[in-house]
Amino acid sequence: MLVRVLNVCVVLFICMIVTAFSIAGFTPEVAENLFTISWLSVSMRILIFMVWTGTVTNAVRKYYKENQVRLVHFRIGLLVTIVGLLFFEWKNGWPIISSIF
Amino acid sequence: MEGIIKGLTNPDSIGDFLKSLGEGLFALSPAGMSQMFADLLSSGAVDAWNAAPDWVQGLLKGLGVGLAIAGAIIGGALLLGIGGTMLAILAGIGALGAAIYGAIVGGDNFNALTAGGIVLGTVFIPLGGYSAGALLSTRAAFMLGTRSHLALSRFAGWAMTKLSAGWASLSGVFGQMKWGAIVGGGIPSLQHFAILLEDPSAFDMKKALVDITAGTLTGGSLAVLGSGFMAPGLANKLKRVLTASGIGGGASTLGDWALGDGLTLSSFLTGALITAIFFPLGSYSTTMANQTIGKTMTSTQKKNLNIAVDVINGFKQTAFTNTFKKPIMNGFHKLGDMFSNGWNRLMDGNVSNVDHTDTEQLQHDIDEKTNSRSRG
Structure with missing residues (x-):
């Protein structure tokens, strides 16, 4: 059951990224209007983080070739995310972390 | 009502007084009273309606x-x-x-x-x-x-x-790689999604695509190597180190090239060198940790230990890259210039690639010296 939810998370994550990036890439003015709505922007960010957590947990589960998801998959996924995000933050000049402060 | 009172108290004529009296009597009758009451009610209702929000x-x-x-x-x-x-x-x-x-x-x-x-x-x-x-x-x-x-x-x-x-054929070809690729591409996607929602005008499609592609390639490639940090023999170890440094260098070069910094050999060499230093270091520290404090640990504890060591290695490499990427790249640039100049001199005596600031500086120095000599 949980594995099914995680599979849905992968599909949702890819769909959300592709949709948002297509909107921003092809019609920047629509993105400007749409993504500056604060409640939408905040809830989308929370949603994408949840969906990504599911995705990375699922990917780690499949990486270890296991059929059931375990807590250690989630923990490894979280660590990989933190390290990877720190790397890309550093590479692109800390855009997310500087936006928090 | 006012007309009746005026007609009774201050009539214009006797006829007017009689007419007012008749009207007053009618007003006091039940029919007249109810008519008057309805009149008052309706005007009150209109007033209430107009006054309502x-x-x-x-x-x-x-x-x-x-x-x-x-x-x-x-x-x-x-x-x-x-x-x-x-x-x-x-x-x-x-x-x-x-x-x-x-x-x-x-x-x-x-x-x-x-x-x-x-x-x-x-x-x-x-x-x-x-x-x-x-x-x-x-x-x-x-x-x-x-x-x-x-x-x-x-x-x-x-x-x-x-x-x-x-999907099955893709899985067969890519094996473990695809999960690393999804994670590697997902992290920059997540970052650029957050940038997009934070400030849509700051979003850069090209940069996002470059980051995602580089992340996918690196994640997918490293996922294959990741399971075999502790390689059985020296030859395998060397092979893995070389592969990893090639991947690191390739990702760094592609990123720099796609963002318009030019396709340079020094960018590749820098990425490859840094990965080549840190990949075996990471592998070595993992082995060390497992063979010393890891010996008394349960398998779960060992797994956590390995994760912690990997994270520490990641930070070490990031800090090192952050500090030394520019100097190392400049060093490789210098080396490349030296090689190409030397080659040109050897092959056709062409010195056009020699740094001209040096000769200008030399000329300047000579002028200055001759001036001071003539002055003195």
Whole structure:
């Protein structure tokens, strides 16, 4: 059951990224209007983080070739995310972390 | 009223007085009293209506229209003999909805058609669903439905087999790589998504695509190596180190090139060098940790230890790259210049690539010296 939810998370994550990036890439003015709505922007960010957590947990589960998801998959996924995000933050000049402060 | 009082107290003529007296007597009679009372009530109601706030006017208008239409529906249904509790409840809900609509838009913007539409919709949309359900459960509709369902499932089955066959072949080719690729591409996607939602004008599609592609390639490639940090033999170890440094260098070069910094060998060499230093270091520290404090640990504890060591290695490499990427790249640039100059001199005596600032500086120095000599 949980594995099914995680599979849905992968599909949702890819769909959300592709949709948002297509909107921003092809019609920047629509993105400007749409993504500056604060409640939408905040809830989308929370949603994408949840969906990504599911995705990375699922990917780690499949990486270890296991059929059931375990807590250690989630923990490894979280660590990989933190390290990877720190790397890309550093590479692109800390855009997310500087936006928090 | 004022006319009667004026006619009685200060009449213009005797006729006027008599007329006023008659009117006054009539006003005191029951018929006159009730007429006067109704007059007062209606003017009071108009005043109250005018004094009421806009939303109260809207609410009352909505309630009036809603109740009128709901009453008409219920009455019509009763006349036709098809009435029921459900219909009355629906009509009541519709009237309430119309009143709420009136309160929201206010009396000035009130539209009786909309209010009526709300009532009719509340009653007839559920009823329409009921009738449609009755229609669809006929034999012909069932047959049509079954046929379309069969066709759809046939198409879906065809598409799903194709899709799953494609995924299976991809899985076969890429193996463990694809999960690393998803994670590696997902992290920059997540970052650029957050940037997009934080400030849409700061979003850069090209940069996002470059980051995602580089992340996918690196994640996918490192996932294969990741499971074998502790390689069995020196040859395998060396092979892994070389592969990893090649991947690191390749990702760094591609990123710099795609962002317009030019396709340079020094960028590749820098990435490769840094990865080549840190990949074996990471592997070595993992082995060390496992063979010392890891010996007394359970397998879960060991796994956590390895994760911690990997994270520490990641930070070490990031800090090192952050500090030394520029100097190392400049060093490689210098080396490349030296090589190409030397090559040109050897092959065709061409010194056009020699750094011209040096000769200019030399000339400047000479001029300065000759000037000072002549001066002195």
